[in-house]
Amino acid sequence: MSKGTVVLAYSGGLDTSCILVWLKEEGYDVITYLANIGQVEDFDAAKKKAESLGAKKVFIEDLRAEFVEEFIWPSVQASAIYEDRYLLGTSVARPCIARRQIQIARQEGAQYVSHGATGKGNDQIRFELTCYALYPEVQVTPWSMDANLMHISHAPAGLYLMTKSPEDAPNSPDVLEIEFKKGVPIKVTHVKEGKSKDTPLDIFSYLNEMGGRHGVGRIDIVENRFIGMKSRGIYETPGGTILYHAHLDIETFTMDREVRRIKQGLGVKFAEMLYNGFWYSPECEFVRHCIDKSQERVEGKVQLSVFKGQVYILGRESPKSLYNEDLVSMDVQGDYDPCDASGFIKINAVSLPGQLPASPGI
Amino acid sequence: MSKGTVVLAYSGGLDTSCILVWLKEEGYDVITYLANIGQVEDFDAAKKKAESLGAKKVFIEDLRAEFVEEFIWPSVQASAIYEDRYLLGTSVARPCIARRQIQIARQEGAQYVSHGATGKGNDQIRFELTCYALYPEVQVTPWSMDANLMHISHAPAGLYLMTKSPEDAPNSPDVLEIEFKKGVPIKVTHVKEGKSKDTPLDIFSYLNEMGGRHGVGRIDIVENRFIGMKSRGIYETPGGTILYHAHLDIETFTMDREVRRIKQGLGVKFAEMLYNGFWYSPECEFVRHCIDKSQERVEGKVQLSVFKGQVYILGRESPKSLYNEDLVSMDVQGDYDPCDASGFIKINAVSLPGQLPASPGI
Amino acid sequence: MSKGTVVLAYSGGLDTSCILVWLKEEGYDVITYLANIGQVEDFDAAKKKAESLGAKKVFIEDLRAEFVEEFIWPSVQASAIYEDRYLLGTSVARPCIARRQIQIARQEGAQYVSHGATGKGNDQIRFELTCYALYPEVQVTPWSMDANLMHISHAPAGLYLMTKSPEDAPNSPDVLEIEFKKGVPIKVTHVKEGKSKDTPLDIFSYLNEMGGRHGVGRIDIVENRFIGMKSRGIYETPGGTILYHAHLDIETFTMDREVRRIKQGLGVKFAEMLYNGFWYSPECEFVRHCIDKSQERVEGKVQLSVFKGQVYILGRESPKSLYNEDLVSMDVQGDYDPCDASGFIKINAVSLPGQLPASPGI
Amino acid sequence: MSKGTVVLAYSGGLDTSCILVWLKEEGYDVITYLANIGQVEDFDAAKKKAESLGAKKVFIEDLRAEFVEEFIWPSVQASAIYEDRYLLGTSVARPCIARRQIQIARQEGAQYVSHGATGKGNDQIRFELTCYALYPEVQVTPWSMDANLMHISHAPAGLYLMTKSPEDAPNSPDVLEIEFKKGVPIKVTHVKEGKSKDTPLDIFSYLNEMGGRHGVGRIDIVENRFIGMKSRGIYETPGGTILYHAHLDIETFTMDREVRRIKQGLGVKFAEMLYNGFWYSPECEFVRHCIDKSQERVEGKVQLSVFKGQVYILGRESPKSLYNEDLVSMDVQGDYDPCDASGFIKINAVSLPGQLPASPGI
CATH class of the missing domain: 3.90.1260.10 (Argininosuccinate synthetase, chain A, domain 2)
Structure with missing residues (x-):
């Protein structure tokens, strides 16, 4: 008798194949799921391999369009960048992939989901937080040590795939x-x-x-x-x-400068949430709403x-330009009175030390 | 043969007494430790009880002065307040108490520490994070379910002790x-x-x-x-x-206004760290340093x-007052030229919509 | 021949009466405007006085309902507080009052507005920034020194009007x-x-x-x-x-805790904008939108x-409560596994000093 | 009789030469001052020109070493960048240049300083705020319209000087x-x-x-x-x-990650202060102190x-590396227990919607 059904995020590689076999041995029905988010992959081969290893059903899902529109575009709006450098390419794929996996789990009546991400990386967290957010009752089956030990084979070597030197x-x-x-x-x-x-x-x-x-x-x-x-x-x-x-x-x-300043702060927060796996969270939904508003x-x-x-x-x-060429250039004064700058500067200097004698008490 | 020595934060109450007994039954030598941070407590009775339950050593430590100087004072400097309301009285005691417990553990050669805080509260986190920060190799012995179930006896009743209505x-x-x-x-x-x-x-x-x-x-x-x-x-x-x-x-x-604004932001962060148990962390030490600097x-x-x-x-x-009574009052103009305010306002209005015609491109 | 029409924010008091007279002497037509935002005031007397001093038209406007709904309510949503203490009662009235004044100026074809606020206070700034935001071409007539010198008569004395001791x-x-x-x-x-x-x-x-x-x-x-x-x-x-x-x-x-944290930061910014007179600005509109969203x-x-x-x-x-009584209390474990707390704490301790040996390079 | 002495920031170019002549015509003694901060300049020619136009004294000051050490280095520590892109090269030179000008003014007993920056740019603000901060009683002589109108000749053309294409x-x-x-x-x-x-x-x-x-x-x-x-x-x-x-x-x-996060926020503030001309201000001194501390x-x-x-x-x-190669790599578990990650994730999921049934009141 089956212990239940697991939807396994399956890559066709060695580690998730091991998990597939192990889950079946443990008595689960296994549905494999492979998302196409634009990676170079032999999807047919993966399908055949999953079937040959005993997958009850095999889903190959083309998520490319929704990945770009629903996940990458908001990140572009946010200027999302982690620790000043990382554009979050991996992070932003996780909630997209896990969302579809959860949809499949619900549709197939599966109580379990599984994946090949290791306990030390960010991907496990991103994957599981998305699952719990979208399907609170779901259970995540334990990832296999063995599979993860093999993970080292994926380590960097001649690693750039998308870009020429x-x-x-x-x-x-x-x-x-x-x-x-x-x-x-x-x-x-x-x-x-x-x-x-x-x-x-x-x-x-x-x-x-x-x-x-x-x-x-x-x-x-x-x-x-x-x-x-x-x-x-x-x-x-x-x-x-x-x-x-x-x-x-x-x-x-x-x-507007000040809107941008506030939006910049929200973008920093958004990047952290995204990195940490909280795409599906009240705070991230709130921040995405605010950032979207800023982009009008x-x-x-x-x-x-x-x-x-x-x-x-x-x-x-841009038809929405806020730049005024005449005003900036030196020979057209327009409505700008240069004396205003002096007043502006003097008021800004009021609180500098030494400008004001002090009263000791009040 | 002893499994090793545990320093137990002992209150004299039912739950930590249970832990003491249980630890001994499990084969540990137990040193109890009770901090006096100003609470109303019969320290003698607690000492006797610990001894009667088999504590190998009993420490009663008066931490009141260092609690005020080293923990409360920095919180006062920070205007530390959690979620706009909570002055963090409990939070600030944890690192003080745990610090001494770790000192005792090191001095007595104990590899273990234990406490009665439950798995759902903040206090477990604050306690354990302090221990790991100050004694990375320490092991925290598991808290006992039973003891925690009894914890309900501490729940609010006629609860105000320090203040009159x-x-x-x-x-x-x-x-x-x-x-x-x-x-x-x-x-x-x-x-x-x-x-x-x-x-x-x-x-x-x-x-x-x-x-x-x-x-x-x-x-x-x-x-x-x-x-x-x-x-x-x-x-x-x-x-x-x-x-x-x-x-x-x-x-x-x-x-200065702007120093205060920055310091206020640091104070909010400090309050979160304190609440979450990160007194002893690089970020909290950094923030305390900055806040202290702001207080000169x-x-x-x-x-x-x-x-x-x-x-x-x-x-x-204050001899360091930055308040200037004459300037504020209306009948002494001093060096302040009211026209400066107009310039200040006009420059501040420059970026308001409609002030500037736009150039479409550059 | 008239130099044009001025809409004067008129209080019925000595200083704005002086401004009224002075503006007429300078050759302007003067329309007075007095807003009822709930202050204790003899509006009839003010009307008669304005007319007797030569006001061309007199507007007494009851803004109380819109003041509460459109200005106070958003401030309540924001928990708007300036420098941790000031609830911004004066600040929030300015944009409400000035908005109506601008509506009158536009409707009456007036190119000028005037007011009695002095060059040292915040109110001048709040008033004028609102005017420039809502009517970019408007001109603010200079405030009179004399009038402001008299302003001292308003200084605090037996000053509490709304509250009992x-x-x-x-x-x-x-x-x-x-x-x-x-x-x-x-x-x-x-x-x-x-x-x-x-x-x-x-x-x-x-x-x-x-x-x-x-x-x-x-x-x-x-x-x-x-x-x-x-x-x-x-x-x-x-x-x-x-x-x-x-x-x-x-x-x-x-x-949600994290939404609140972000909203708290936005509230601090909102309070500053409000205090500084930027209610009508792109950034304040943006922040109000975000805060409103947070309040759903x-x-x-x-x-x-x-x-x-x-x-x-x-x-x-609340029907929208996020508080869970059973989970918090000690004797119902529900889905909460106390071991999770240990994992949570240990992961949070990973970055504390001394937990990890370091590799010198990569 | 002289109206007093002006120290003029003199470039040798057309506009500041005009200011020099104009100041003399207005009855001031003029001391010219030209800072060497590494720009390409014929300092001898500038000296001769100033003398020929009637400068009472001519200062050519090599500030390059102090510019790098005291102004650029703190900006490097801060990762100072304005609006995510601008590295503040111009901004950071202003306080350095103006500081020496003020030293000369004090030493020569000059009550006035002057410069050729226009009323629309940032440089006027940066220059004048520095002067007021370091010499509160100083007066800044008005910049000349004519000189500024000529400023257009400096506009971008074949503009890159330091870098090859x-x-x-x-x-x-x-x-x-x-x-x-x-x-x-x-x-x-x-x-x-x-x-x-x-x-x-x-x-x-x-x-x-x-x-x-x-x-x-x-x-x-x-x-x-x-x-x-x-x-x-x-x-x-x-x-x-x-x-x-x-x-x-x-x-x-x-x-440390969290120290960096706080320092990053301080760096954003520092960049704004620097851009806006507030190097010499209590808040910028405070922030520089904090950033310097973070760099230990x-x-x-x-x-x-x-x-x-x-x-x-x-x-x-680095000898201070916080990176641990073994821990990160997949085949060495060290002290890291993968089950901790599950606990960490589950606790992080506690506040996600749907995880917790709610109690309506308390």
Whole structure:
């Protein structure tokens, strides 16, 4: 008799295959689930392997469009960056993948979910917090030691997959124009070739391709995991890096300074929540709502070039611009009275030491 | 043969007595330790009980002076308050108590410590985090279910011990003057009676007495525990409440506005760390250092009255005052040019919508 | 020939009367405007005086309901408090008063507005920033030195108008129940008398009356003005103080801890904006939107007593409660596994010094 | 008869020469002052020109070493960056330049200072706030319209001076090793060439040279000025950009996560103060003190390459490392119990919606 049904996040690799076998031996029915979020993968082979190992059902789910629209776009709006450097590419995939797994578990009447993430990483936390948030009664089956010991085989070697080395990248830049509306890209155009993309998945894939070609978005960092240890991360985020810079630019061009300051603080919090696995939490939903609100005016076009690992902003334009060229330039005074600056400065100096004699008491 | 030595934080009550017996039955040598941090307690009786239950050694430690100076004073400097209401009286005692327990464990060569706090409360966390911080190799022996089940006997009943009911409090106020230096009280004087106190413990005890007499510092709140659940807390903090108000007053009188704003943010963080049990952590040490630095100028005298549960500030004076009476009053202009205010306002209005025509691109 | 039309915020007092006369002498047509925001005032007398001094038109506007609903309620939602003590009663009135003045100026085709606030206070700034925000082309006519010199006559003397002295307050408390929905009060009931109020203006007026009777909400503080100087403020905010405490209580009872933490930070910013005169600014509109969003679940009833200057929370209930009594109490374990706490603590201790040996490089 | 003495910040250019002449015509004695902070300038020619225009005295001051040590180093410690992009190269020079000008004014008995910065820019504010902070009685002589109108001639054209275009930069990287102590660089070594520098000025100059050669540190941004308008800034900060990345890396490697989080918030504030001209203010001194404290452990070596406009971190090592290689890798469990992670996750999930049934009241 079956102990119940487990939906296993299955990669087709050695460790989750071991978990599959072990779960069956322990007496569970196992449904495997493999999400396509754009990784390079032989999905057919994984399907066949799962079936051959005794999976009762096999789900291969194409989540690419919803991943871009529902998870990456809000992160772009937030300028989400962890510890000043990491664009959270792995973190943002977890809640997307786990959400579908939970949907399958509910639909198939499974009380259990399982995964191959280890007890030391962030991914276990992100995975499990999402499961508990979306299916409070669910039980997470223990991850297998053995499987995790094998995990070392995945360790970094010739590790960059998406990006060319900047040294091998082309010797001339590509120039792109990205159009934003409400803080998310709605179109990308290759300026010279005139080619353009306008669905979220196409836009993001194209930026990945362009960024990858020019070696954009590689970092080698030490980061602080949620569980308190430092670890080294080597990441490549070509499209995300381009969007980070382009969005920052159009945002500063169209957003009030003080709104941006507050939004920046919220973005820091959002990045932490995302990193720590709290996408599905009251606080993260609240912060996403606030950030989304801040993006109402963030629209316009940014021109940029990608070259040898770098993104260079070339210019920007927007119907919602808050930039006033005449006022800034020196020879048009407009309504701006230079004496106001003196008053402004003097008032700002009032609280500097020595400006004011003090009264001892009151 | 003994399994090793445990230093048990022992209260003399039922639950820690059960733990003592259980630890001995499990084969440990048990040293009991009871801290005097000012609570009402029959220390002799507790000592005898511990001995009669088989404690190998009994420590009764008077920590009152160091508790006030090293733990309460920094909290006063920080204006530490959790979730806008709770003055952290319990939280601040934990690291003080656990520190001494660890000192005893090291000195007695004990590898284990134990305590009676339950798995649901904050106190277990505060206790254990302090132990791990100060003695990384220590092991915390498991708390006993049974003991904790009995814990319910401590639940609120006729619960206020330190404070009179405001309704029963005297019908006329007491007026006190508190003198601060570097953000901590160095003297309290009863204005009418001329009586004064000038050691930390005496000052704090006297403020507890005065506050208690007038019913100051009672609150009934719902708070968010570190472990994510809400709980109800009913607290009385008479002396702490008086100091909170007096310190806030002299601080605002002597501290630069912007320094105070930054320090206020640090104080919020400090309160969370304290509440969550991270007194002994790099971040809390860092924040305490910064807050202490902010207090260099915080000196002077605050006059206040306590009456029917309230603290009323009556006045303040300081050699480090940043208040300028002449400037504020309307009939002495001094160096202040009113036209500066217009310039200040106009510059502040520059970024308001509609002030500036926009340029679409750059 | 007239130089144009000025809408003057007119109080009926000496200083604004002087401004009225002076503006007419300078060649302006003057429309006076007096807002009723609940102050004690002889509006008829002010009207007659304005007319006798040559006002072309006289507006007396009852803004009480909109003041409570559109300005006070958002401040209650925000728990808006400046420098930890000041409930911003004066600050919150300015944008309400100036908004109507601007509406009158637009409707009457006036290019100018004027007021009696001095160059050293916050009120000038609050007034003028609101005007520039809502009517960018408006000109603010210079305030008169003479008028401001006379302003000293308003200085504190026997100054409390709304509140009884706590010493003279009744010797028994009144117990009230306030019902909230979306973070604003929708009903207040006097528990013993069964009397209740349910429009915003009635609720707030009644709380002012109750608080005033018991001496609630008096403070004597030193505050930091926007223009950098410290000034002394003596305030009485009886109804606002009651609402501050009641709202804080129901909010903590119904709001997620982390949402509250973020909202608390936004509330601090909101209070500064309000104090500094930026109600009508992109950043304040953004923050109000976010705070309003945070209040969706903040509903329920708070019971409290007012007595001798104090507000005591007695209890709370809510259909949106996040409090779980069984879980908190010690004898029902429910789904909570006490071993989880050990894991939680150990992971939290991972980054404490001494827990981890270090690797020198990577 | 002279109206008094003015110390004029003199560049040798057209506008400050006009101011010099105008001040003399107005009846002032003029002392010119030109700071060498590393810019390309013909100091001899400027000296002769000032003398020929009637300067009473001419000061040419080499501030390069103190500029690097006292102003740039603290900014490196702070990771100071304005609005996520601008490394504050101009801002950080102002207080350094103005400080010496004030020293000269005091020493020469001058009551006035003057400068050529316009009323619309940030530099006027930074200059004047520094003057008022260091010499409260000083008067700033009005800047001349004419001079400022000419300022347009300085506008961007073939504007990059310090950096090569990335396209023209060498086709192979240079690899550098930077050694830090207390968060500031104490040595830079060219790994291949073995060449090294070890005084602050030499280190910074060498990094400027290396970064410049590889086109590092160019940005084209829109930024929000203190006075509320947006302006476009085109900056090149080669050495500063290298140090920003290297410092960030060694800091994350050696600093506790939570300390870093707090320090990051302080750094954001520091950057704003610096940008707005408040280097000499109580709040900036306070924040610098706190940041400096946070850097105590920030020491070690960072290897990096500079190539085609980019800085790539290659590795880091430190005697103060908080990184533990064994713990992170999958096959060594050490003291880390994977079950702790489950407890940690479950406790973190306690407050997620649906985990807990609620009690309606208390």
